[in-house]
Amino acid sequence: MNRKADAIIVGAGVIGSAVAFELAKRGYKTLNIDKLPTSGYGSTSNSCAIVRAYYSTLDGVAMAYEGFFYWDDWANYLGVNDERGMIQYMKTGSILLKLQGEDHSKKCLKLFNELGVEYETWDLETLKKKMPIFSHDQYGGTTRPDEDEHFWDKSGNQIEGALFTPGSGYVSDPQLSSHNLQVASEAKGGEFLFNSEITEIRQESGKVIGVTLKSGEQIDAPIVVNVAGPHSFIINQMAGVEDEMNIKTKALRHEVHHVPSPDGFDFEKDGYHTSDGDNAIYFRPEVGNTILIGSEDPECDPQEWIADPDKYNNQVTESQWQAQVYRLARRIPDLKIPSRTRGVVDLYDVSDDWIPIYDKSVLGGFYMAIGSSGNQFKNAPVAGHCMAELINACEKGHDHDADPVKVKTVYTGLELNMGFYSRNREINPNSSFSVNG
Numbered sequence: 001m002n003r004k005a006d007a008i009i010v011g012a013g014v015i016g017s018a019v020a021f022e023l024a025k026r027g028y029k030t031l032n033i034d035k036l037p038t039s040g041y042g043s044t045s046n047s048c049a050i051v052r053a054y055y056s057t058l059d060g061v062a063m064a065y066e067g068f069f070y071w072d073d074w075a076n077y078l079g080v081n082d083e084r085g086m087i088q089y090m091k092t093g094s095i096l097l098k099l100q101g102e103d104h105s106k107k108c109l110k111l112f113n114e115l116g117v118e119y120e121t122w123d124l125e126t127l128k129k130k131m132p133i134f135s136h137d138q139y140g141g142t143t144r145p146d147e148d149e150h151f152w153d154k155s156g157n158q159i160e161g162a163l164f165t166p167g168s169g170y171v172s173d174p175q176l177s178s179h180n181l182q183v184a185s186e187a188k189g190g191e192f193l194f195n196s197e198i199t200e201i202r203q204e205s206g207k208v209i210g211v212t213l214k215s216g217e218q219i220d221a222p223i224v225v226n227v228a229g230p231h232s233f234i235i236n237q238m239a240g241v242e243d244e245m246n247i248k249t250k251a252l253r254h255e256v257h258h259v260p261s262p263d264g265f266d267f268e269k270d271g272y273h274t275s276d277g278d279n280a281i282y283f284r285p286e287v288g289n290t291i292l293i294g295s296e297d298p299e300c301d302p303q304e305w306i307a308d309p310d311k312y313n314n315q316v317t318e319s320q321w322q323a324q325v326y327r328l329a330r331r332i333p334d335l336k337i338p339s340r341t342r343g344v345v346d347l348y349d350v351s352d353d354w355i356p357i358y359d360k361s362v363l364g365g366f367y368m369a370i371g372s373s374g375n376q377f378k379n380a381p382v383a384g385h386c387m388a389e390l391i392n393a394c395e396k397g398h399d400h401d402a403d404p405v406k407v408k409t410v411y412t413g414l415e416l417n418m419g420f421y422s423r424n425r426e427i428n429p430n431s432s433f434s435v436n437g
């Protein structure tokens with residue numbers, strides 16, 4: 001007799017574990033299967049875990065804003081105490097620099113007003129007081145120091161100030177957040193199977209019936225949810241559903257770097273999560289009084305698509321280190337640039353328009369929460385809630401493709417139209433086509 005579950009979830013990262021918790025709360029006997037040794041060991045483990053609301057679309061902002069409240073209410077939301085400890089939500093607030101001319105902050109301001117997102121607008125004087133280590137020069141375009149001999153030339157303009165969201169920040173330990181979710185799922189009867197690779201999505205008469213593991217073991221379930229992160233396209237190919245999808249996913253290599261805070265400034269304690277569109281970087285405080293820097297994917301940075309997510313260069317490269325760290329040095333002139341590189345490398349699971357796919361598929365009982373595009377850690381608990389509502393509705397016979405499921409959110413009360421995340425949408429022209437979503 002094969003082992004059985006009501007729903008198998010492929011993957012136990014932060015989103016897979018959140019889907020499990022929300023399904024288990026609704027009475028499903030869930031089983032997360034992951035080829036790694038414990039939850040959150042995949043791309044979640046190297047996430048910057050930043051929680052911020054400035055997306056490029058109304059739906060994107062609404063979902064991210066809802067996420068703020070889950071992280072703020074984490075222990076209460078989960079209702080368990082993980083003996084490994086509970087994550088902390090570091091509510092630093094987020095600075096989105098306001099640049100001269102049309103920029104991301106102006107687009108976001110309109111969306112914030114429409115949705116009631118709490119924010120402050122800081123003029124340059126306020127920004128100077130809050131962040132005395134910032135330069136206020138605008139460079140007028142992001143380039144690479146190894147390609148542009150005018151890299152350090154200023155445009156003569158100054159930035160205008162900042163759009164500040166006090167409710168945002170980052171999560172202290174992304175891997176632990178998955179484990180917290182795992183413990184909460186287990187408390188509701190959910191099970192987790194580790195060191196087990198899925199090699200087949202079994203199906204019969206247009207319906208999923210379970211999976212086969214590399215060991216040859218078969219596990220039966222009428223529902224399988226693909227939450228495989230950067231391996232999502234492989235699982236979709238296994239299920240034979242990829243060809244029917246208008247939006248597809250693929251893996252993109254991404255580097256994050258760490259540098260010490262400038263002398264005399266405690267960035268770990270007094271720094272904010274910041275997005276600097278002029279330099280196409282984001283950065284935030286990190287333990288050990290360091291600054292963590294990521295790229296906002298400017299056109300000048302080469303994109304390294306990865307055909308096999310189990311084989312890629314996981315070492316920081318000198319060229320990308322220089323690009324990101326020197327860009328930060330344009331914003332923080334007192335930055336000390338270490339001679340040795342330090343950082344992490346991992347993969348984004350990028351969709352064609354950098355907006356995730358939270359959807360069903362052409363195969364009955366096969367669902368997906370994929371294409372997280374480097375920007376869905378923050379949304380994991382919201383995505384868990386939305387996927388559970390969507391799965392519930394579809395399993396009761398609702399035709400989600402014809403009449404998209406609408407989900408009422410728990411904290412903000414906003415309504416999310418899940419049709420926005422459809423696998424068969426047209427490419428969304430309002431997307432930033434970057435990690436900003």
Ligand SMILES: Cc1cc2nc3c(=O)[nH]c(=O)nc-3n(C[C@H](O)[C@H](O)[C@H](O)COP(=O)(O)OP(=O)(O)OC[C@H]3O[C@@H](n4cnc5c(N)ncnc54)[C@H](O)[C@@H]3O)c2cc1C
Pocket residue numbers: 010011012013014015016017033034035036040041042043044045046047048049050051196197198199227228229230231254255256345346347348369372373374375376377378379
């Ligand atoms: C460097 C980096 C920085 C990021 N920064 C941020 C940020 O600041 N804010 C933000 O909101 N988001 C950020 N993200 C994105 C965010 O981390 C991801 O969207 C999120 O962690 C994805 O979670 P997941 O559960 O979908 O995937 P994963 O954590 O990758 O989990 C997928 C799991 O599936 C398993 N799996 C795959 N194939 C199989 C198989 N065949 N059999 C069994 N198991 C399988 C894997 O082992 C893995 O554990 C970042 C991502 C990266 C890489």
